[in-house]
Amino acid sequence: MSAPIRLALIGMGKIAHDQHVPAIAGEPAIALAATVSRNGEGVEGVPHFHDIADLIASGQGIDAVALCTPPQVRRAIAMQAIQAGWHVFLEKPPGATLAEVANLESAARAAGVTLFASWHSRYAPGVEPARAALADARIDRVTVTWREDIRVWHPGQAWILDAGGFGVFDPGINALSIVTRILPRPFFVTEAELDYPENRDSPIAARIAFTDDAGLHIAADFDFRQQGPQSWDIVVETDRGTLTLHDGGARLVLPDGSSPTKAAALHGEYAGLYRRFAELVRAGESDVDIAPLRHVADAFLRGTRNVVDAFIE
């Protein structure tokens, strides 16, 4: 077996500590070689740098970086990493705009490094079995309900409701990353309604309708104001009955009532992502599926806007 990929983790916020650090620790093909953060904390025993320029200047041996910064600042850091000859793993969403992601893809190709636009929800245990079950079904209707409490899940992450922070599409894009994976045909936004808090620049709730060439109805309900029970559910009505993905894809119930998934470990998705990243690096390939981000941009482009109550964390 070859030496592990020496990885620098950049942007040491909540997702880096909660998910990336444990997933890297559990993946033998990858070694955490540095952390980089202006404000966040490092990891005991691992060299820490203030920014990527410091890391590059240090001469520390690095093969790859994983970017966990907010999307608004990701492009410039990713480009510096590519120019340093490093492979790049992008936390979702892969950027603040579609054009910058297309440019990173071209730059990575020209530099001969791997670019991985990660969608962690696609690694939830129910997703691949759902995809297989739907491959040859007639699909009649899809209902996506993604309602979570922003105060519980995103404490102190004010950037999410800033312009370019995606608002409720930050969790909603996880749902879209699953739906684009499990449905056999592409689909398109036909209508969208976005609710903006009067004091913020990104939507706190959104309702989106999609269709496909066969006239399928897909309805998505995203809401960041959910209190009490939380919902991350995708219900697919088919000619064989109803298939349901619960808990963000962790639990699948097939039309016959059987459930091929068990409750997944909290770190299961990110373990799958890092395994995939190591495979891509070893194979000299990239994986940049922009479909989920494109649907979000299309919803903003196509949507109507409501102003709703101010959001005060």
Added chain:
Amino acid sequence: MSAPIRLALIGMGKIAHDQHVPAIAGEPAIALAATVSRNGEGVEGVPHFHDIADLIASGQGIDAVALCTPPQVRRAIAMQAIQAGWHVFLEKPPGATLAEVANLESAARAAGVTLFASWHSRYAPGVEPARAALADARIDRVTVTWREDIRVWHPGQAWILDAGGFGVFDPGINALSIVTRILPRPFFVTEAELDYPENRDSPIAARIAFTDDAGLHIAADFDFRQQGPQSWDIVVETDRGTLTLHDGGARLVLPDGSSPTKAAALHGEYAGLYRRFAELVRAGESDVDIAPLRHVADAFLRGTRNVVDAFIE
């Protein structure tokens, strides 16, 4: 020479009558074989149909369609045409969403027909000389000013300020189609500010900042409320002086003060578009550059929103 391409013109509104009909009449490789419109008027001596289903059912000999309908309804008509085995010319913008354009591109490829996403402003006489002049210049700053009076240029076109009608980006995307053509490197939205009339669902004005990997500043000022003199100008400051495209690309002034363009005929752009479409059909190729539409989607995705005075036509 082979027989002319028998073309059906679909969506007989202002742009079809003002631009498409005369351009087709002047292009020997294309013959106007039918018009299709629910409300608009046809052309004397040319068979007219209510919708594309009627046209298909009629058995009229058709090789290609040009779609001049509002973007919100274009996808379904384009797909019917592709499934009928016809080549498709899309008036700008090529669709209401990026996902639907990607799907049309796949469908056209699978059906072996030409798909042409047209950007008429790229055929303005100053554009190619500007591109050549900028190919090896150091570019320091780009300023785009696109200010026109919606009441003068879009009378009765209420769909433009509906959701999905693009608002001021309907003309603004023309500027972006030029800038993406003349600048040698790709660029990305970094900030955008969109002004929504309180009674409408699309912006009536927008200011957008872009950058590229070299840190270039590009500023665009789009406004639909311009009275008095109208502006469709692109100013490019370079190490050799300032290059300016006036009048939507019709007139170019080079840094040395010379002007390689003369005032262009009104129909010059569309003549170039139909010549290009005929070439693509003969060659069995497609041309779908989504860069201008992607920048518009990115501006919506990344932008902040203001509510401004109601717009009453």
